[in-house]
Amino acid sequence: MPAPERRRGRFVSGAVALAAALLLAGCAAADKNASPPASSGSSGGSTSGGSSSMGNMPGMSMGSNNGVAVSTKGVTVNGIKPVPSQVLATTSWQGMKITARTMTPAPFVVYNGTKETLVKPTSKTSFHLMVMLDDEHTGVPIPYAGVWATILQGGKVIYDERQWPMLSAFMGPHYGNNVALPGAGTYQLRLLISPPVSARHIEYQHVWLKPHKVTVSFHWTPPR
Numbered sequence: 001m002p003a004p005e006r007r008r009g010r011f012v013s014g015a016v017a018l019a020a021a022l023l024l025a026g027c028a029a030a031d032k033n034a035s036p037p038a039s040s041g042s043s044g045g046s047t048s049g050g051s052s053s054m055g056n057m058p059g060m061s062m063g064s065n066n067g068v069a070v071s072t073k074g075v076t077v078n079g080i081k082p083v084p085s086q087v088l089a090t091t092s093w094q095g096m097k098i099t100a101r102t103m104t105p106a107p108f109v110v111y112n113g114t115k116e117t118l119v120k121p122t123s124k125t126s127f128h129l130m131v132m133l134d135d136e137h138t139g140v141p142i143p144y145a146g147v148w149a150t151i152l153q154g155g156k157v158i159y160d161e162r163q164w165p166m167l168s169a170f171m172g173p174h175y176g177n178n179v180a181l182p183g184a185g186t187y188q189l190r191l192l193i194s195p196p197v198s199a200r201h202i203e204y205q206h207v208w209l210k211p212h213k214v215t216v217s218f219h220w221t222p223p224r
């Protein structure tokens, strides 16, 4: 099974094998080539069109997480304690709340239906990126979508990877991966959200039918 950090070209060439893994993971791939129509625009503040742009939100609190217990008050599962740190972005798209946040670098396993592969953070890993997609009215996480994250610094691509559909006792279902940045600085995060590919109850009949782009700048400082 391809590793998630494979670049797009290899990602596409490995699409068949990956598709199998994705089916097992209950997720559709974020296809970077599946851009929204030009009429949707590539920037701006609209949240009803194909993209949205948000400002930096350094003061954003890390409060509720969709009803999923994220209390870190001494609680651990199998000795693992989550340490959420910074909210990078929050916006909404047709009733879907999109939140991007960092967490301390974390090991995780990828299960392909047969075996589990351990993905460990390296010495270069800056943080674990998590993208939460939730119904903004009910707080229920939205699975079966795809998320691709691109991080740029001064127009140069620093990071460009698919985010795994992920389960976490503390953070709830989300899309995530480990990220390495060269150091403290201001970065631009671009998210491409691919529509959930699944059956839908009627209340979701008319939403999230095209890929959606989110662009936000953020400042990152390595924790001391």
Ligand SMILES: [Cu+2]
Binding pocket: 128, 129, 130, 166, 168, 174, 175, 176, 177
């Ligand atoms: Cu995760």
